[in-house]
Amino acid sequence: MHSIKRGIAATVAVAALALTGCSAGGGDDGPVGLDFWAWAPNVDKVVEIWNEQNPDIQVTVQKQDGGDPVITKLLTALKAGSGAPDLIQAEYQKIPTLVSSDALADISGDLDADVADEFADGLWSSVTLGSDAVYAVPQDSGPMMFYYREDIFEELGLEAPTTWDEYAEVAAAVHASDPSRYLGTFSANDAGWFTGLAQQAGASWWSIDGDAWGVDIDESPTQQVAEYWGGLVEEGVIDNKPMYTPEWNAGLNDGSQVGWLSAVWAPGVLSGNAADTAGLWRAAPMPQWDADAPATGAWGGSSTAVTTQTENQAAAAEFATWLNTDPEAVAAMADVMGIYPAATDAAAEALTTSPEFFSNQEDFYDVAAEAADTIAPFTYGPNVNVTFSAYNDEFAKAAEAKTSSAFLDAVAEMQQITVDDLENTGFTVE
């Protein structure tokens, strides 16, 4: 306080310069200090374990808003030349964007060769982008699963749908039993969710060939998914309101949202938003397009990356590796952060008892592990944010229009907007 007052009494510019002088000096001999931008709840508790064991490398978690904001902030800080952290929690779909902005350091030289073996191939390819470089260490994954209210299904004599045809039948039966009830909702706000559904159907929206990017959004897998959901919304058996709104939360509480196509992390959201429904839900594999070749998509999931502005790349890479592969760290992540760790074997050891919210279902993590094994491959491109906001805009209109053809138009629009943006920002598009 005192110094602040004095600083203001002095001329502003002088005070500013004096302060720069102070903060720039010192700290060279002490332990290495790393800043880590992350948004996952309780990640600081896991970092505490590291700090206790590694007095020479002290990591400070600086909690950020999740999703797009943290990425924008990082890119601004990198442009400005200062203020970026050493480490950042980056969702998989953000990695190509960050790499094309030169925001992430290639840490392949700092990692042991066997780190790659800890993770499923699909996850590892999303942090290498299919190259020899390594841009991040996978942290958690979000295999999609289907959640439903077991009590209401029993009351109506319904079984969990195993195919999308059955899902449509169950949706109709649920809605017929009570017009306020829906088996789910088509959310025009959650592009990540729709991407997961398209991924399950076999879509991969971007592809890279040398220096040229390909955009394959408006192709048969995504069209199939859009047409299917457009049909359900047109029939009126599926709600068309976005998820994560107060209205949707109320629906989870009062039982008018009877199911949720979500991912392995759903228990955390359900226990936060609808605590009173604990023990009433059940997790199942996703309904399938082809029951003989089960597949699922991923919704969410993130990695730990080292930024190009760090002065301690080796130390940062060491921490990122520890956080995501050390059995103690992985167990702590699963336990206090409630995420599904990406390191396959360590996760299997750590996740033995079902989440408290699903205490009625002993095999919760068996279902999850099965889903995690069947995640279909998917390549993200450098302008995911543009595509996702195109999804929000176009599907908001389609969900309002409530026709299957409007859903297909929205997919075509997404393709067009994505291609135009890539061309405008100077990428070569096939």
Add this chain to the structure above:
Amino acid sequence: MTTTASTHIRASATSSATTLRPSPIATGILIIGALYCLIPVVWVVAASTKSAGELFSSFTLLPSTHVFDNLAQLSAYRDGLFWRWMLNSAIYAGVGAIASTWVSALAGYVLAKFAFPGKAAVFSILLTGVLVPGVILAIPQYLLLAQLGLTNSYWAVLLPQIISPYAIYLARIYAAAAVPTDVVEAARTEGAKEFAIFNRIALPMMLPGLVTILLFQFVAVWNNFMLPYIMLGDDTLFPVTVGLSGLLNQGASAPSMYTLVIAGALVSVLPLVLLFLLLQRFWRVDLAAGAVKA
């Protein structure tokens, strides 16, 4: 604030001539306006008493009994980080408002009472500044402060908010109205130095107007989101606005902490309410007095 002043004058001028009768239409519009402003407040008060389950299931405006549970949870969040945010907001708004008021008073006084070349140009630029929303400036300010290595510090939020074109503009009007040029000239004849004239004579005369500016700036800084959001990475430096927003955006895989955010929002408006109640009387009585003298 200026409209308050002018209605005061008009009201006191007309009330002596004719007795004012309340018009039902005007009263009706004012009541609707009051409801429009107050219902969200009532909502926050009611919602802050609900548990997470009740929040989305019980009747919107029906209060419940969990207000202390929510506050306890909020205080427990990451070892009381919320109170650190409150303290930060108090520092940003308190120090920022006082510094900004002083700077505005000085600038306004100089613009009102001194003749110097380029005065009209300076004032025009200031007027343009009033029209530019602060949000637009946040990114350029970030890039400038980054060059000085000042981002992610208290300075990053304090410095840009010290200069407020609107406050300087108000201060100029108050200075012109409240400080008679004769008094300034008399002090000069007596041999007082310019800074002494400002500090000892002009500043006290402008005080009621400055209270308005202080309140106005305090509220503006307290509620500011964009600037601290862009400037700060370290969450122990966050003001309460940015901190609470983070609780709502924890990524799709974590629940938004609605009950904590609502309880936090309630607590965060209390200092503003308190400040208004304490400073309100200052500001009302003397503003009219100053205005009439002009």
